[in-house]
Amino acid sequence: MKPRPSIAFAAAIAVTILPSAGMQLEIDAGSLARDHSIVTFDPGDAMVGADVMKTADGGILPLFKTHSGKAGFIAPPMAAGTKLLLTPEGNPGMPERVVDLRRDGKRQDFVFKGKVIAGYQDEARTKPRPDLDPRFLRGGYLHPLFTPSGKAVTDDYAMNHLHHHGIWMAWTKAIVDGRETDFWNMGQGKGRVDFSRYEETRNHRDQASIISHQKYTDLTSGSPVDVLDEKWTVSVYRPAASYNVIDLEAEQVTLDGKTLELPIYHYGGLGIRGREEWNGKDKAAFSPRKIWPTARRPMASPPAGSA
Incomplete structure (x- = not known):
């Protein structure tokens, strides 16, 4: 096999x-x-x-x-x-970098030997379809993610879930200063998540990484209110022969003077959106707690997935 x-x-x-x-x-x-x-x-x-x-x-x-x-x-x-x-x-003769960072429009790409491993979409991209409601546009997520053979395993602005973006974070059921809001379903206009800034970018021979910040904005009070700062540390390593390795650490901190409550809800927080053609039977998993989730589907040879 x-x-x-x-x-x-x-x-x-x-x-x-x-x-x-x-x-x-x-x-x-x-x-x-x-x-x-x-x-x-x-x-x-x-x-x-x-x-x-x-x-x-x-x-x-x-x-x-x-x-x-x-x-x-x-x-x-x-x-x-x-x-x-x-x-x-010490070995000063070692090549400086193998995994590198490369700018591609509004995206920061992690690149190995000229091939993109993953992209971090910082600023919102140009509308992928002319009929897309601009309220859905956002940045601050990972997409696309590729296998070593060059197969993309994530989707963006999926036709049946416009608020899904590769690997992204948002809260569905949230209360800000007593008001119910929703950062996940951005088309409702209650809340949104956007890229804020880069804290640091760096690369070494076998690893490249970024620290980015996203801001959570509540829209239910009549004027936008920034509520939460989300810090991502994304590290991408020299690939193995048959898989890529990506490490994501996330830290969320409420901004001064803001109160954020997160009632129990059956999904939200972290999402991973697979390829469009993976839709079908057993196409989603929400509530079960898993130590090692995986998503994979047959494609043109070789098969591909994420874990």
């Missing part, structure tokens, strides 16, 4: 800093087989000047730095129950 191309999100792996004359790291696969795991750790002074992690057999793992100041690398495949000992070294 051929592997299924897909988009995956990074999983955790145990890291131990070992006491020695020089710094060494031990990573433990634990009970799971590991493939292309993203490893991050607090570097400390011993990592100053280090560009790579070197394995006992001479393998080289390029280092990158996260927005929070941690060091990181992509681990090689590891069988369950195995450990790997690594030593930091």
Whole structure:
């Protein structure tokens, strides 16, 4: 059976800093087989000047730095129950970047060897259809997302759900200062979510990342009121052979003096919109809590999906 191309999100792996004359790291696969795991750790002074992690057999793992100041690398495949000992070294001859950021109109693309892995739509794009109600236009979401073979696995402004956008966030049932609003169904004109600003963009050899901010605006009081600041940290890593790896962290903070309540509702918060042709039986999942959700459908060979 051929592997299924897909988009995956990074999983955790145990890291131990070992006491020695020089710094060494031990990573433990634990009970799971590991493939292309993203490893991050607090570097400390011993990592100053280090560009790579070197394995006992001479393998080289390029280092990158996260927005929070941690060091990181992509681990090689590891069988369950195995450990790997690594030593930091300088290697100034390493190429500067493999994963890069490239501007495409109103979108920031993550690019690997000239191919787009994912796009972050910051400003609202031009209307995809002339009859689209302008209230649906927004930015601040991930689209498109591609498999390594170049198949897009997300949709934008879907014909049957105009408020769906690749990977996006919004709240459906919300109360602002006692008023009921809706940031999810933007066509109702009660609330909306828009790109606000970039805090930072950066790229290293094996990783590129952005920090963006989106603003949630309530429209039920007669004049727009910004209620919530949403901070996204999006990191895209050097792809594996059959899947891309994207890490999304989101943090939401109410703005000074604003009160936001989120009553229980059967969906909302985070949405992932798949390709248009994936509509059909068992086409949606709302309420169940899942550790690892996945969406995949047959397409032109090879099959593709997201997880």
